[in-house]
Amino acid sequence: MLLTIQANDDRPIYLQIVQQVKYAVAAGVLAPGVRVPSVRDLARQLVVNPNTVARAYRDLQTEGVLQPVRGTGLEITSAATKRCRDDRRELVRQRLRSALEEARHSGLEAHEVEHLVKQEFKRVNGRAVSGDKP
Amino acid sequence: MLLTIQANDDRPIYLQIVQQVKYAVAAGVLAPGVRVPSVRDLARQLVVNPNTVARAYRDLQTEGVLQPVRGTGLEITSAATKRCRDDRRELVRQRLRSALEEARHSGLEAHEVEHLVKQEFKRVNGRAVSGDKP
Amino acid sequence: MLLTIQANDDRPIYLQIVQQVKYAVAAGVLAPGVRVPSVRDLARQLVVNPNTVARAYRDLQTEGVLQPVRGTGLEITSAATKRCRDDRRELVRQRLRSALEEARHSGLEAHEVEHLVKQEFKRVNGRAVSGDKP
Amino acid sequence: MLLTIQANDDRPIYLQIVQQVKYAVAAGVLAPGVRVPSVRDLARQLVVNPNTVARAYRDLQTEGVLQPVRGTGLEITSAATKRCRDDRRELVRQRLRSALEEARHSGLEAHEVEHLVKQEFKRVNGRAVSGDKP
């Protein structure tokens, strides 16, 4: 399992771990039934406090992404893939909503917002959205 | 000046004050030269410790939104309006970018993202974006 | 008597009054024996709180620049002119010393400091110092 | 890290801390990446309230001199050294300008000012400026 944590990131480390695991699950890199590294191993690998990994794993269990396998550690649940994919879609939706509400609250005109969306879409995807004539 | 602080909000109180003042400035509700309530008055009004308001006002000064008028209080600076508007536009841009990067990172198709954008745009603005056929 | 106070100035208003009076005295604009405006008049003229003018006049009395004339107000003392001129020279000396100590404390090389001095001298006086070849 | 705060100083304690840290950074005593003492430790060492140190550290963060390393404390940023050096040079320049403007405003002759500069330069540095014949 390949995770990278960034000290500069404004998100706490345990959250970075949680989110990256969920990304890997949604992307199919971590399939149901696969065992994740032990708390100690992952902590060593990430050069991070074991408490931090434990916290992340705990949250992932609460979310139903990980489940304990008696005596042997933690593994990806069977429902994890769908759950993580739904999560991701919902996350995108919420961020878009937040951005658009901010725009509206800021009194930006609709066409200005459209412009911003297209601009950033190109920036992120490296190509135009449909209907855009570059 | 009408401010409302929410205890449930995950943002600290002083930040809520800072942001709401900047909103009011950007919206023109607080024009340059206008005096803001005294630290004590606003603290009373918001049922908050005066130090918390003072912290917010201090931050607004370092951002160049407020300036002291010796002995008589604080007022909106002449450059405040532009500064706050620029801030807001940039905030929208960053949130859009974040959402779109999340979408890309999540492997959503371009047309799916467009769909989401239009959906949320309608939800927020109560009408369609140009080029959308309702 | 022509005084101008600036709200933006970081010095308190009462000090601005004190210093400007002393400037006028040093420059000979306010000669010994001349009466200064009453507290109320000057306060009106400067659009300032009378307390502030009173404070300034009090300080000027403490410094021996003003003295009360029974029943008629305050006037410039006979010793005021010399006193104010000495003050000014001393003020310049202190500021120079402060700047040079800061420079030394900051580890600036002697020739760098000289360069700065000449640069700023030109800026302020509009011409070169002796020994400088423009 | 060796800091000393002076109760007599007219500058607030938090500012003394800020400035001394910036001095140490500019002088290279505090290099980028170095961790500063914890708020509590420095507070104990200086016999000062932790909030006061926290305020100073917060200001240093907004100035980009310190950055948080999550959960482990604060460290000197990579850009800190240049930033602090520029600050110091600019401070010297401003003080010199202030002194020279005062001199000009006071009607001192150019050669008088030069004399003062040389005098104070010697006093501060213990030796003559170039071009001066001791």
Next chain:
DNA sequence: GTGGTCTAGACCACC
């Protein structure tokens, strides 16, 4: 352990 936030209450200079 770390920093961040908040409250409560005090003193100061300035107006």
Next chain:
DNA sequence: GTGGTCTAGACCACG
């Protein structure tokens, strides 16, 4: 009256 500074002590999230 105003803002600015400082102290004391509390709680929180994070590691």
